[in-house]
Amino acid sequence: MKRSINRPARIAMAAAVLAATGALTVTFVTSGGNSTADAATSLDQYVPIQQVQPNVRAPQAGPDAATGRFTVDCGTNGNGKFSPDNPVAQPGIKNGAEHVHDFVGNKAITANSSNADLDASGTTCRNGDKSSYFWPVVRIDKSVRSGEQVKQALARTQPMVVCPSVRDRLPAVPASAGRRVSQVLAELDRLTADANRAMTASRGRIDTRLNKKILDGLRERRATLIRQLGRGLVSLVDCDVSYDGMHAAMHGASHSAATPVANPQIQCPTVRDKLPGVPQPAVAEVNRNLDELDRQISEANERLVSSRADVGNAVLGPLRAKRVAVLDRIGIAIGRHTTRPQGLAELATCTVNGAPAAPAPSPSAAASALPDPQGPNLELPGNTGGIVRPAQVLIEYRGNAAGQVVPMPKFLRALTGDAKPTSRGPANARGSWSCSGFGDRLSDKYTICPTGSRVQRVHDFPGCWDGANIDSDNHRKHVAFADKATGACPQGFRAIPQLRITISYDIPRDVQMKGQYALDSFPEENHNPFSDHDDFINVNSARTMQRIATCINKGRNCS
Structure with missing residues (x-):
């Protein structure tokens, strides 16, 4: 089915989100206060940028403002690190995002990476910044399911x-x-x-x-x-x-078992949950060895991305030998004080994108399991078509209009936007779509740009920090956005270098006009443009982050 710019809504539920912007009129059909919606009119999810009113206004800089800017070049994911993991919002959950992300910066990161793993990783950033920056990919797909199929799939989920x-x-x-x-x-x-x-x-x-x-x-x-x-x-x-069940209801088996898995990832049996109670004198030594097992997996994953090495001979074999040695050390450490645990060596063998030889995960983790990205386009159910590589990725650390900034702490987690405005509500969602040359406006719809202008996504992260925590129980409360009018941080928060990531794409104008480019998304969002989001983990050294803050506070432009 060809997408048309005047087609009916891809997903009726998106009406609730888009109506919040005042961009169109919809009729809500509710039952008992449920947030369901049905469209009474056509929903255009694409808009010519000229029709978007200017809506980006920077607060006026005060006398103590930090007006500098520090840029980082981490490339455009030329090394091809794609993953459906979300290490910030869904740590430890394999394929938790249900859509594919572009990753730049940290090479080793997966959903299971510890801070030590991140710190030991290589990076795509030219200045040595090991931070991880990642966002959903954009695809071109000329044939998509109808909104009716989505509603029918939801009805069975x-x-x-x-x-x-x-x-x-x-x-x-x-x-x-x-x-x-x-x-x-x-x-x-x-x-x-x-x-x-x-x-x-x-x-x-x-x-x-x-x-x-x-x-x-x-x-x-x-x-x-x-x-x-x-x-x-x-x-x-x-x-x-x-809403994983929507995948099967809409698509069934998307790929045959023979389809090669793209972007391989190491899968090893978990060890931490297999250990008995550890004698107190051995706890520190066992923890050091558990951290070493994590680092070994990260190093192996980095090798897979960096060198596309032969996984059998060059990666899995050496990894098993290293794990055997560390598992033996764990057994010895425990055995000095009590009965040595048996069977640890059975946890040494790892696989690539397959189930490890270990007991099944807990029910809560298993519920998120999805196929790995497959084929040359790294497709997942519902997220199909060719990935558009960014033409440019601009990573900037910016100042604060109300005062000086302090360095952000190492391993700070932050996100912007919301991947699920339909199922969680639009409170945290942010319009991010624009075109080059139109920096004064952002849209919550996909943009159609004039000839010579690039499609852009502009992601502004919170620029205020609570001064104590690198994460919080909802991944948001430890950071905050500055006041739009004054730039001041909320009471109890301190200004930090504010991260902005601008991603630019060369998308043919006829593809834009026909509505044939779209964001990877969760199934219930059905490529809703308002579900755009971006995630970040700061792995800059304390020295580099201090240099960033100093540059910004002195009003300089640095890199």
């Missing part, structure tokens, strides 16, 4: 709650704490099961109010429990609602 697995991300558990930790993990599983029972009330439809009620309550209870397990686990608190 049971939404599920998906939570990051805690048990396989824990540090070594001291024997004295083993019983309590087991109780907490069991309670986390029970909370997820209860949430999924509650989700049956929204089978066949998207109910944003119910989603919010369930997720907010679940987050609060998980945060209380996870705090009992120690520091550094806040990133694992937040859960999400998944």
